[in-house]
Amino acid sequence: MRIFIIVGLIALSNCVSFSLTQRCACSEYKQTLCEAYPYCAWSGTACVDMDCTYLKSADTCTGPKSGYQCSWNASSSKCETHTYTCSEVTEDDCSQKIFGFNCMWVNDKCQDFSCSTATSAACDPFNCAMLDSSSTCSEPKSVDCSSFSTQATCNQSDGNGNMCYMNNDSVCTQYDIYSQNCGDYSSTKEYCQQMCTFVDSSKTCQAKSCADFTNQDDCILQLDLTALKVIPCTWSGTACQESTAADVEKLDIISCMVVTMLNYKWSLDDGKCTACTSFTTNPQFQYLQDYMNGSYGIQIGAIIVGLSLIFN
Numbered sequence: 001m002r003i004f005i006i007v008g009l010i011a012l013s014n015c016v017s018f019s020l021t022q023r024c025a026c027s028e029y030k031q032t033l034c035e036a037y038p039y040c041a042w043s044g045t046a047c048v049d050m051d052c053t054y055l056k057s058a059d060t061c062t063g064p065k066s067g068y069q070c071s072w073n074a075s076s077s078k079c080e081t082h083t084y085t086c087s088e089v090t091e092d093d094c095s096q097k098i099f100g101f102n103c104m105w106v107n108d109k110c111q112d113f114s115c116s117t118a119t120s121a122a123c124d125p126f127n128c129a130m131l132d133s134s135s136t137c138s139e140p141k142s143v144d145c146s147s148f149s150t151q152a153t154c155n156q157s158d159g160n161g162n163m164c165y166m167n168n169d170s171v172c173t174q175y176d177i178y179s180q181n182c183g184d185y186s187s188t189k190e191y192c193q194q195m196c197t198f199v200d201s202s203k204t205c206q207a208k209s210c211a212d213f214t215n216q217d218d219c220i221l222q223l224d225l226t227a228l229k230v231i232p233c234t235w236s237g238t239a240c241q242e243s244t245a246a247d248v249e250k251l252d253i254i255s256c257m258v259v260t261m262l263n264y265k266w267s268l269d270d271g272k273c274t275a276c277t278s279f280t281t282n283p284q285f286q287y288l289q290d291y292m293n294g295s296y297g298i299q300i301g302a303i304i305v306g307l308s309l310i311f312n
């Protein structure tokens with residue numbers, strides 16, 4: 001038995017997974033790659049973190065193109081650091097928390113976020129109390145899930161990170177909206193499946209894994225949002241399994257960036273995908289980690305936006 005466990009651990013440790021909240025530091029890159037990443041800039045001698053002063057045109061030094069960090073000063077023709085207020089944000093980006101602001105789109109304007117005036121579309125269930133059936137949004141409050149008996153009255157969030165949701169026995173039950181442990185959702189299959197995998201045979205909610213993919217085309221990567229991890233997957237010929245470090249080294253240049261969520265870098269010298277040794281925080285996911293530590297709200301939708309920014 002003991003031997004079996006040790007072998008099991010070794011097999012697991014050969015597999016790789018990456019944190020979504022960090023990415024390779026710019027100092028890892030030589031010029032060609034450095035210039036390909038929007039978060040880095042080539043100073044002339046080294047690859048450094050992008051800064052407004054490296055954006056040389058009014059077109060790039062603005063809004064989303066600068067990650068809402070910079071704005072163009074027409075009189076000096078310089079790109080300057082700028083703190084955006086909600087009124088300067090476009091409709092598309094107004095509710096995206098990944099840019100670090102807390103705004104909502106109401107009455108054709110981007111305004112400071114407020115639970116009591118947010119429309120149901122703008123309501124943030126992590127920071128506001130929200131009753132699904134009537135689409136009402138209000139300031140956080142305490143809610144006793146056990147006092148509700150129908151689906152229409154049960155579904156709601158309290159604005160403090162908790163929600164009421166029907167469990168598998170149709171009892172209105174309190175859950176964390178965002179738990180780091182998929183097992184917390186074992187009694188609610190439907191909600192489990194939004195972030196984790198429900199295993200029917202054992203009736204348990206488990207973290208996503210490469211084995212969830214049953215065909216080769218889908219077997220690329222798995223996002224484990226509860227652990228804020230990306231898990232690269234490799235097709236064995238018959239099954240989709242977690243990639244080993246050796247599998248990842250063989251990836252081509254594009255897959256090397258995407259599949260490792262910028263935790264590995266491509267080496268133009270030897271054509272290999274290799275692990276970075278220094279990292280910086282990935283601001284597109286930082287707010288998720290902040291939420292986990294109890295200080296910030298998140299939107300699941302924004303995660304996908306974060307990903308699409310990386311893939312673009």
Ligand SMILES: *[C@@H]1O[C@H](CO)[C@@H](O)[C@H](O)[C@H]1NC(C)=O
Nearest residue numbers: 072073074075076077078080
């Ligand atoms: C733009 O640049 C000019 C000239 O350097 C400066 O006087 C002005 O304060 C800048 N404008 C802003 C909004 O920072």
Ligand SMILES: *[C@@H]1O[C@H](CO)[C@@H](O)[C@H](O)[C@H]1NC(C)=O
Nearest residue numbers: 132133151152155165166190
């Ligand atoms: C409420 O939750 C149930 C599952 O418990 C879900 O099917 C339904 O779509 C939710 N929304 C409303 C408005 O009832």
Ligand SMILES: *[C@@H]1O[C@H](CO)[C@@H](O)[C@H](O)[C@H]1NC(C)=O
Nearest residue numbers: 167168169186187188203204
């Ligand atoms: C509901 O979930 C719990 C916890 O996973 C499990 O023990 C129980 O068997 C489930 N009940 C039904 C009816 O599936």
Ligand SMILES: *[C@@H]1O[C@H](CO)[C@@H](O)[C@H](O)[C@H]1NC(C)=O
Nearest residue numbers: 286289290291292293294295
């Ligand atoms: C969150 O908490 C963990 C563990 O306490 C800590 O290591 C990490 O730095 C914290 N993250 C943030 C963003 O505060």
